[in-house]
Amino acid sequence: MNDDSAFIDLTRQHQIFVNRVMVACLLAVILGIVIIARYFDLQVTRHQDFVTQADNNRVHMRPASPSRGLIYDRNGNLLADNRPTYNLTIVRERSPDMDQLLTDLSVLIDISDHDVVQFRKRLKRRKPYENTALKYSLSERERSILAVNSFRLDGAEVSARLTRHYPSGELFAHVIGYVGRINEAESQSIDAIKYSGTDSIGKIGIEKYYEESLLGQVGNEHVETNARGRVMRRLSKVDPLSGASLTLHLDRRLQATAHAALKDQRAALVAIEVKSGGILAMVSTPSYDPNLFVSGISQSNYSALVQSEDRPLFNRAIRGQYPPGSTIKPMFGLIGLQNEDVSSEHRIDDPGYFYLNGVERPWRDHNFKRGGHGKGVDLTEAIVESCDVYFYNMSVDTGIDVLAEYSQQFGLGSLTGLDIPGEQSGIMPTKEWKKRERGEAWFNGDTINTSIGQGYMLATPLQLAVMSARLASRGKVLQPRLVKARDGVEEPIAEQSTLIDIKAEHWDYMHNAMRNVIHSPRGTANSIRSGLTYQMAGKTGTAQVISISANDEYDRDKINQRQWDHALFIAFAPVENPQIAIGLIVENGEHGSSTAAPVARLVIDEYMKNQTKQQLGQR
């Protein structure tokens, strides 16, 4: 190669390079334009779409839970409270592998199969990006374990919630009821928006009846979350409104007294404030701890409650229907007086049994063995000593129609309208009722059975208390109420629409007769008299659980304890100015005088003691 050709070669080589660079630049410019076009498209043309998308990424609306209204007794004692608890919740969208997460969590803390099953059910009902609870009420230890491991538990979160708590435990279970987690059926019927911050709902009792008031109004907050779902800051907030607090007529002390006296028996007691119709105490035993239900009762606890022979979940006070027995005698006596079938002078002879014209079988008096109550029994004696034959006689004259019509005004045979759900209506039989329900005609014998609160007649302890209160108030028809005030504002007392049409002198007469049940030496409840500092009126009752044929007699040793007679008692006090009225039943308690009446005495004593204190305080 000489210099010349080498030079030409070099120039040619350079030229090739320059050409290739030109080609490359051309391609680069084209590709550069593609890139810029792409960024222009994303950042200018579709800018708004991506702004929306970026905001959707980071901004989430979270409901702000309202705190549930508190429930107090009449003296301001807290009966239902909210306590902070910590729950383990999971956001489905934030956890890349749900099964893995559940496995990891179950290694760290104790998570039962039941928890997982329930969680998966809830998972199906939730909204996107919503917290779904896996385990409730974490212990402090569990919380710290989760906190330490949170970095590898994407999607899992410990969230604080206010949870219902019932400080008095089983004392008020049957009245206040409880809240529980919203179940599948409920989630269909509730307003999803109202409940977006709430995962529990009133299931029974006050909690259910006043659900709407107690719930409160959900608020919301817009929060900015990072990619792992952690809340970085709050952008805006609408505060929730807490639910109305309820003040009940209930008196914790009376409730406790009654509960303590009855807790080892199957029994129910209702105490009513005469002037307002407010329920002072309402006890059904045995009871249960409502706190068990709040965050899901365990299967074993639930089975134990359901399978117990004593049926602790059964609210005897409003759902238990019992033959009222002799407790209805004062009311029937008043009806007889008003209807002029009997008078205060009217007397009968009681040989211990009663024959109805044309019927062979006798109706026996409960003390027929001792030959009845003897000659010249008047209405007072019939009440004080509980003479059946007097009422057998009277009822045939009065007739079932009149008895039923008045009884209904005393609250029997229909719902009292108390402000908790589940009440039973009892039965006040009439001719129409028997025709409708049994398809049979009414016989005078049916009237005779009814006259001593047996036969078809059934009443709940609540109805007994209502009847007692209406006896005490001389016929003022007041609807029984549990709630006294909402958020401090007194509820209007249900209007005294009617006054049972019975003459004042008859009321005087009957109040005196009922007073003698306790204060007269011959009274059936005479045993509770000693030490009374006030005048108390009452009436005992005994209700047959099994029917005893006319020729047999009741022999407690021969029959199962669960078939022993029920013991009943109604009472009010003080007689001259009645303030409290009571109805109660002790299942298989046999005698109203020995098992039921002393409990009423305890409760009324407690009430009177407090009244006296208050009066002293006022002075």
Add this chain to the structure above:
Amino acid sequence: MQKGDFVRQLQTPGGSIRMRQALNLDYILLAILLTLCTVSLLVIYSASGQSTIYVKRQLVFMMIGLVVMGLMAQFPPRVWERWAFLLYIAGALSLAAVLLFGVEVNGAQRWLNLGFTRLQPSEFMKICVPLMIASYIAKNTIPPSFKHVVLAVLLIFLPAFLVIKQPDLGTAILISVSGFFVLFLAGLQRRYLVSAFVLALAALPSLWFFVMRDYQKQRVLTLLNPQQDKLGAGWNIIQSTTAIGSGGWSGKGWTRGTQSQLNFLPESHTDFIIAVLAEEFGLIGVLLLCVLYFLLIGRCLFIGLKATSMFGRLFAGSVALTLFVFVFVNLSMVSGILPVVGAPLPLISYGGTAIVTLFVGFGILMSVAGESKKR
């Protein structure tokens, strides 16, 4: 053999005089690089959740890179032309070492643990391969003969194969491309170009069925429909396009991009860093960055065009084109027009090996520029 040359070079009086006269630095190139480094540190700071850890580390690597670049620029290109082979062998050996005892991160074995730091030899190869090919081709006839082309292709594929094994298909392709640019600039005949193009097309199906792993295929499929697997494979691309798109014209402001600050954006300080820049500085920021790259690539090409040696010319030209391809691939993959491959944005993404390697390349470029200035 070449080592002797290097020693002699240091001892020649001319060399030492030049050293004494002035530092050989291309100040225009240096200015562009420093500007890009500043942008890089700003964006890394924001992308790493306003922590200074990554900024400090990257700054250290930049310093090392600058010093290395400055040193390398003081030697004439002849030295690098001769050293090319040694660097290439060292690179290839370290790639083999990665496969034998590399560190595994995210299911790929790409790093060598040196105790005090981790090295990513595949990054280093992005410079070694064009250096090697440029040195090899420049020594022989231009345009290259068949024999030289075949040998050059083998020299390209050896490291590419080792990188595929890591597996890192993206980097392997980029390494190959940087080698081919040398051949292209050396005037590789059109028939080779066409057959290479046809071969590449033909290789695509076998690449799909035999080389690509499931996750790589998934990335390609995801590109076609990112919404299909929103929380899985599609997540990255959905979040990065959202970040870019929500930036608009002027962006949300430095450290105020919600996508990046709230961790929606994956790999925000490394491969996806352009999404942070686009979100916080908007289209204007992206365009300004493009201008910087345009100046950088232009300067490299200018140095190549002015170069007096074939080696200098080929190396400078291939660095320029390779830079362009890296930038293009990164901007495309983050904005969803190419599948996601492990390709950082040159000079901007966080990564020690990458930045030092780049500065090594620019050092050689400055050396080339210095020689042409001397004439």
